[in-house]
Amino acid sequence: MTFHAKFSGYADPALHSAGLYIGGKWQSGRGITVLDPSTGNLLAEVADASIEDAQRAVDAAHAAAAGWRATPARQRSEILRRWYQLMTQHAEELATLIALENGKALVDARGEVAYAAEFFRWYAEEATRIPGEFRRTPSGSHNILVDHEPIGIAVLITPWNFPAAMATRKIGPALAAGCTVILKPASETPLTAYAMARLGEEAGVPPGVVNVLTTSNPGGIANAMLADSRVRKLSFTGSTGVGRVLLAEAAKSVVSCSMELGGNAPFIVFDDADLEAALDGAMIAKMRNAGEACTAANRFYVQAGIHDAFVAGLTARMMSLKIGPGYDPETQCGPMITQNAVRKIDRLVSEALAAGARATTGGKPLTENGYFYPPTVLENVPVNASIAREEIFGPVAPVYKFESDDEAIRLANNTEYGLAAYIYSRDLKRAMTVGKHIETGMLGINRGLMSDPAAPFGGVKQSGLGREGGVTGILEFMEPKYYAVDY
Numbered sequence: 469m470t471f472h473a474k475f476s477g478y479a480d481p482a483l484h485s486a487g488l489y490i491g492g493k494w495q496s497g498r499g500i501t502v503l504d505p506s507t508g509n510l511l512a513e514v515a516d517a518s519i520e521d522a523q524r525a526v527d528a529a530h531a532a533a534a535g536w537r538a539t540p541a542r543q544r545s546e547i548l549r550r551w552y553q554l555m556t557q558h559a560e561e562l563a564t565l566i567a568l569e570n571g572k573a574l575v576d577a578r579g580e581v582a583y584a585a586e587f588f589r590w591y592a593e594e595a596t597r598i599p600g601e602f603r604r605t606p607s608g609s610h611n612i613l614v615d616h617e618p619i620g621i622a623v624l625i626t627p628w629n630f631p632a633a634m635a636t637r638k639i640g641p642a643l644a645a646g647c648t649v650i651l652k653p654a655s656e657t658p659l660t661a662y663a664m665a666r667l668g669e670e671a672g673v674p675p676g677v678v679n680v681l682t683t684s685n686p687g688g689i690a691n692a693m694l695a696d697s698r699v700r701k702l703s704f705t706g707s708t709g710v711g712r713v714l715l716a717e718a719a720k721s722v723v724s725c726s727m728e729l730g731g732n733a734p735f736i737v738f739d740d741a742d743l744e745a746a747l748d749g750a751m752i753a754k755m756r757n758a759g760e761a762c763t764a765a766n767r768f769y770v771q772a773g774i775h776d777a778f779v780a781g782l783t784a785r786m787m788s789l790k791i792g793p794g795y796d797p798e799t800q801c802g803p804m805i806t807q808n809a810v811r812k813i814d815r816l817v818s819e820a821l822a823a824g825a826r827a828t829t830g831g832k833p834l835t836e837n838g839y840f841y842p843p844t845v846l847e848n849v850p851v852n853a854s855i856a857r858e859e860i861f862g863p864v865a866p867v868y869k870f871e872s873d874d875e876a877i878r879l880a881n882n883t884e885y886g887l888a889a890y891i892y893s894r895d896l897k898r899a900m901t902v903g904k905h906i907e908t909g910m911l912g913i914n915r916g917l918m919s920d921p922a923a924p925f926g927g928v929k930q931s932g933l934g935r936e937g938g939v940t941g942i943l944e945f946m947e948p949k950y951y952a953v954d955y
């Protein structure tokens with residue numbers, strides 16, 4: 469792996485060693501270029517794994533599996549705990565690395581590192597509390613005993629928008645459960661994953677328990693690993709489109725799948741909401757990671773009585789944000805991940821404008837170097853515009869006016885997605901009643917940020933299958949085994 473000269477000034481070189489990490493060995497290589505999204509310049513080049521490399525990674529995970537499974541839970545827990553501590557000690561370097569390769573503002577990158585490390589701490593604790601069951605059959609004649617066993621080798625595929633947290637949210641429970649893993653991070657942001665693997669090594673993760681590989685052929689590599697009968701789990705975070713393809717591929721070997729897919733979160737503001745609180749929440753729900761989050765508020769439904777004040781307040785806040793490279797400490801809104809991402813946002817906004825929407829701020833891409841799109845607020849957006857159906861994944865807030873609670877529910881549910889939703893109202897009974905009818909895996913009531921390692925994260929409808937985090941997250945990496953016992 470080679471690094472752009474600028475790198476050394478920003479991050480500890482010890483944290484970004486070589487390329488592929490297989491069976492506890494580092495294998496340097498080239499082929500995947502990592503760009504700085506704030507300039508488009510080359511940041512680094514990392515190894516490009518072949519199908520053979522992927523097979524070696526499965527061999528390594530297999531060779532380590534029996535030993536790791538037999539390692540006492542307390543010991544697995546302590547390794548995860550040390551990994552958490554090392555991430556915390558190196559938080560600033562990791563945050564800088566994330567800001568460099570992903571482009572998000574340092575403040576968001578720091579938040580991500582803290583959130584990511586917390587998954588290791590949480591699962592260090594959960595490793596020692598794996599549940600079991602002992603019951604009498606209803607007839608009273610026999611006993612039912614249920615144990616949970618590690619599911620087996622797990623393939624973990626993660627997106628670029630949370631390079632640290634999406635990896636730890638999978639590695640933490642997998643290792644706690646006793647599984648060995650192969651992590652394939654997104655090729656836009658591989659440096660953070662490799663840096664974390666370094667820290668894992670230092671924390672005492674045995675060779676082969678965690679393997680990391682980057683590739684320009686994700687489909688080929690994923691298919692090869694899923695076709696290997698030793699692989700029993702796929703945990704994927706990414707777009708619904710790729711999720712569908714992977715589910716079909718996993719079906720061929722009946723591999724267990726956990727899927728964290730796309731979102732299209734409604735953010736509902738009722739007339740009785742505390743306006744300032746709703747605006748604070750809207751800024752977090754929309755602008756964390758410059759809108760590049762699966763939980764990002766994608767559709768703002770605002771009741772007629774508070775609509776104009778909300779649009780004015782949101783416009784003022786969005787206009788005041790400082791745009792710049794993520795690693796500049798002053799930046800509040802960093803670049804998008806790629807030029808393609810900017811093009812997609814531009815298409816959605818242009819179509820909405822052509823259909824009668826009005827931009828109260830922003831509305832077209834910035835022309836300087838890098839992949840920048842300015843914070844944008846749109847009002848008078850038609851409810852059936854493509855921007856209401858597709859993930860924007862950028863700093864654009866389309867606002868729609870509604871009249872009644874029923875209308876808000878109907879509009880909120882008018883999507884194939886069901887990951888996150890937000891409601892702002894001073895009337896908790898109303899918020900809970902409306903919330904009950906919203907088809908979503910997660911609901912923020914008077915809160916713009918809901919992610920918490922101790923809570924179950926995931927979606928309904930086409931936003932996914934299964935949950936990560938919380939007390940159930942570990943069970944995604946385990947199989948119940950039922951013993952019918954008589955004595």
Ligand code: NAD
Pocket residue numbers: 625626627628629630634652653654655686687688690705706707708710711713714727728729730731761762763859887926927931932
């Ligand atoms: P993506 O689906 O394009 O890529 C995700 C990962 O899958 C990457 O590592 C990519 O290399 C890999 N991949 C791509 N094609 C593949 C294939 N055919 N086979 C196997 N792997 C393949 O998504 P992205 O653009 O990296 O991330 C953004 C998406 O992720 C958004 O839709 C967002 O909502 C979603 N996301 C969801 C959650 C969640 O928890 N639900 C969290 C973060 C992001």
